[in-house]
Amino acid sequence: MKIVYLDHHVVADQVAWPSIKALVDTGHIRVAISTWNIREIVQARHERVERAAFLESLRPLYIHDMLVLQRLEIVSFLNESLFGGRRLPFPMFTETFTEFLQMNYQIKVRREYQLTDYVRAEGDVTGDIVELRKADHVEAMSAMLKDPAGVQRVDEQTNHAKMATLIPRRNSKGGFWEPSQIADILVHCHNHRSTLLRDCPAILAEDALSGPRLASPTRKPRTSDTADLFHSVSALAYTDILVSNDAWALNRILSAKQTMQRHGVGGCEVIRSIPTLEQALPVAV
Numbered sequence: 001m002k003i004v005y006l007d008h009h010v011v012a013d014q015v016a017w018p019s020i021k022a023l024v025d026t027g028h029i030r031v032a033i034s035t036w037n038i039r040e041i042v043q044a045r046h047e048r049v050e051r052a053a054f055l056e057s058l059r060p061l062y063i064h065d066m067l068v069l070q071r072l073e074i075v076s077f078l079n080e081s082l083f084g085g086r087r088l089p090f091p092m093f094t095e096t097f098t099e100f101l102q103m104n105y106q107i108k109v110r111r112e113y114q115l116t117d118y119v120r121a122e123g124d125v126t127g128d129i130v131e132l133r134k135a136d137h138v139e140a141m142s143a144m145l146k147d148p149a150g151v152q153r154v155d156e157q158t159n160h161a162k163m164a165t166l167i168p169r170r171n172s173k174g175g176f177w178e179p180s181q182i183a184d185i186l187v188h189c190h191n192h193r194s195t196l197l198r199d200c201p202a203i204l205a206e207d208a209l210s211g212p213r214l215a216s217p218t219r220k221p222r223t224s225d226t227a228d229l230f231h232s233v234s235a236l237a238y239t240d241i242l243v244s245n246d247a248w249a250l251n252r253i254l255s256a257k258q259t260m261q262r263h264g265v266g267g268c269e270v271i272r273s274i275p276t277l278e279q280a281l282p283v284a285v
Helices: 013-026 036-043 048-057 066-081 098-105 115-120 127-145 148-152 156-164 179-191 191-198 200-213 223-238 247-262 274-280
Strands: 002-006 029-033 061-063 241-243 267-271
Touching: 002 223, 013 029, 013 048, 013 191, 013 274, 029 191, 036 048, 036 115, 036 223, 036 241, 048 115, 061 098, 061 223, 061 267, 061 274, 066 191, 066 200, 066 223, 156 179, 179 191, 200 223, 200 247, 223 241, 223 247, 247 267
Parallel strands: 002 029, 002 241, 029 061, 241 267
Antiparallel strands: none
16 A cells, blocks of 8 residues: 655645545555645635545545654664664554644644544644744745855754754653753764664655755745645655645655665655556556
């Protein structure tokens, strides 16, 4: 079974819904959706409940946010490479919307709470968190563009700043890390960066996708860049197939995939339409 991530433009096209549902019913694919799918649906003026209900009918997997995945990757990487343990398995998806809200946003709701309940609600309970993440990322990209050398390389200072946001606050015994221990961990991550990128696909995917966005100092970063980046990272790192008809985003994803492959990480297959997806699967619908 293939895990398939559908770009919002694909989800919004109701003409394709019967074909998508038929593909899911064959058992050959399982659809994965992210915060960014949900955010786009909530922001839509029309048909948002219908879109949410359609996704629910597919029994989707909910893929964790980029930052959540990256933190899980770092914990697993450090446990093996620094602390002499083994790689720690972690879930990339949840089966239920309630688990998704709890793990990604620390929001507790009743067990039977569904995506359609969320979309029907007048308030967007994760909206402020999402917008804050967008603003933080745009600020970081803008800061890098002010440093021409930073556009061409990821130096130790930049690496440390990123890694510091991903290292868990507490160690495996429940205590807080000492500042000197954090410093040692950051040095270890920098000194073993090639292994880290190979073992942490979401970190590698962000690195690969961010490069082209920073390649033009005259291009001002936008919040839409962040939404594209966040959903592309999760899909590229942890799904089998990404379906999107956004030509600009697809070109960046294909370029990032080549970068990932140079590090020994395959990245997902990229498909431009639902009919092409039908042809790619082993049994035609």
